[in-house]
Amino acid sequence: MRGQIRAFVFDVFGTVVDWREGVAREFVASGLVPGADASLGLRFADAWRRRYAPSFMKVNRGERPFVKLDALHMENLLETLPEFGVDPSGLAPAQLERLNAAWRRLPPWPDSVEGLARLKTRYIIAPHSNGNLRLLLEMAKHGGLPWDAILGAEVVGAYKPTPHSYLRTAELLSLQPHEVCMTAAHNDDLQAARACGLRTAFIYRRTEYGPEQRTDLQPAADWDFVAESITDLASQAGCA
Amino acid sequence: MRGQIRAFVFDVFGTVVDWREGVAREFVASGLVPGADASLGLRFADAWRRRYAPSFMKVNRGERPFVKLDALHMENLLETLPEFGVDPSGLAPAQLERLNAAWRRLPPWPDSVEGLARLKTRYIIAPHSNGNLRLLLEMAKHGGLPWDAILGAEVVGAYKPTPHSYLRTAELLSLQPHEVCMTAAHNDDLQAARACGLRTAFIYRRTEYGPEQRTDLQPAADWDFVAESITDLASQAGCA
Structure with missing residues (x-):
């Protein structure tokens, strides 16, 4: 798989x-x-x-x-x-x-730039975010995020978690849904992506909402990858 | 301007x-x-x-x-x-x-990668090509083209030279048409872009069609930039 x-x-x-x-x-x-x-x-x-x-x-x-x-x-x-x-x-x-x-101008987590750069050596990498194109583009320039393309809600004309947003993303990449892996720190995003046939990767971000965070502390299903960070995901996906 | x-x-x-x-x-x-x-x-x-x-x-x-x-x-x-x-x-x-x-897998012209990298330090750079997203994305990975985003016909849902293709490109960048400069070796592309209010840059590519080329040997109008190469354009646009 x-x-x-x-x-x-x-x-x-x-x-x-x-x-x-x-x-x-x-x-x-x-x-x-x-x-x-x-x-x-x-x-x-x-x-x-x-x-x-x-x-x-x-x-x-x-x-x-x-x-x-x-x-x-x-x-x-x-x-x-x-x-x-x-x-x-x-x-x-x-x-x-x-x-x-x-x-x-949001700051990348400490592992993001290195993890993305490693994944990029063997895979296509792109945001599939609710951010609009210019927002994501400026964020990439500011933080050094090495995306291959900027996708997301504005490009597909719909916000997550609509099925269209995931399926149109695969279509724009000329890929089948099972050739695309949705990567998120949020179980609901992965649930919606899996329902559309995408592969799924969960990243632990235990303090996204601060030290009192109560949601998404654990993967809620048997996602295809469960990783401590984007660098850990890159290692699991075979990227040196 | x-x-x-x-x-x-x-x-x-x-x-x-x-x-x-x-x-x-x-x-x-x-x-x-x-x-x-x-x-x-x-x-x-x-x-x-x-x-x-x-x-x-x-x-x-x-x-x-x-x-x-x-x-x-x-x-x-x-x-x-x-x-x-x-x-x-x-x-x-x-x-x-x-x-x-x-x-x-088309090869960049010798000046393209350096010219784009220099422009990228001060401007947003993106393809606005009739190529589809995956084609342009793989070409960028293969040739090292450092785009900030992949735009083009598939993302805007129309081929050049339709007005929609230029105007929707500006809209996706959250820019006014006059804040976007269409760059091409083809006068007809620039003509269509100017009609939509975009700025224009002509690049000489005298052998695109081989040594017998008869078209686009000269700029056909007073384009905002006329450049010998993308590196020359970067210099004219103030990028060291």
């Missing part, structure tokens, strides 16, 4: 990059809340991120047309700021856009 | 890679015509390529649904082989597929 894999496609937020630390740091550095400390930054990141799934699920349920994740992030930012005492109507558009672009 | 450019998108066949030499060599190496020399290889490449534009124009005119360029290349290959005395029905599918994949 594993031997037929030609491409590894990746969830990005949480699996390849550390969104929580990245957003927290940029919020503190923004100076929007004078004296904000790291702890407040993390609370801000959690509050912003909490609105993420509900916002794209409206698209998946057909309640609104497809919009880029950059746009959903901005809507969610405008809702989150008042919870932290910031009135967004008092900010310049450039200030808001700068903070919204924090998602384009 | 030039100062607003954020991305250079590239025609690929002829502008970034030498399709004629690449296809000719693979045809000779295929052994399909015993004793075939380089000259016959070049004639085969020309005959195969002659069917290229007519085949995708059928898609652009709505006479058939969108199909990948890999599939059009195969159809055209099956028509071209008999002209060279080869009956395709006598070949194994794998032989045909191997020759069809010659387009995935």
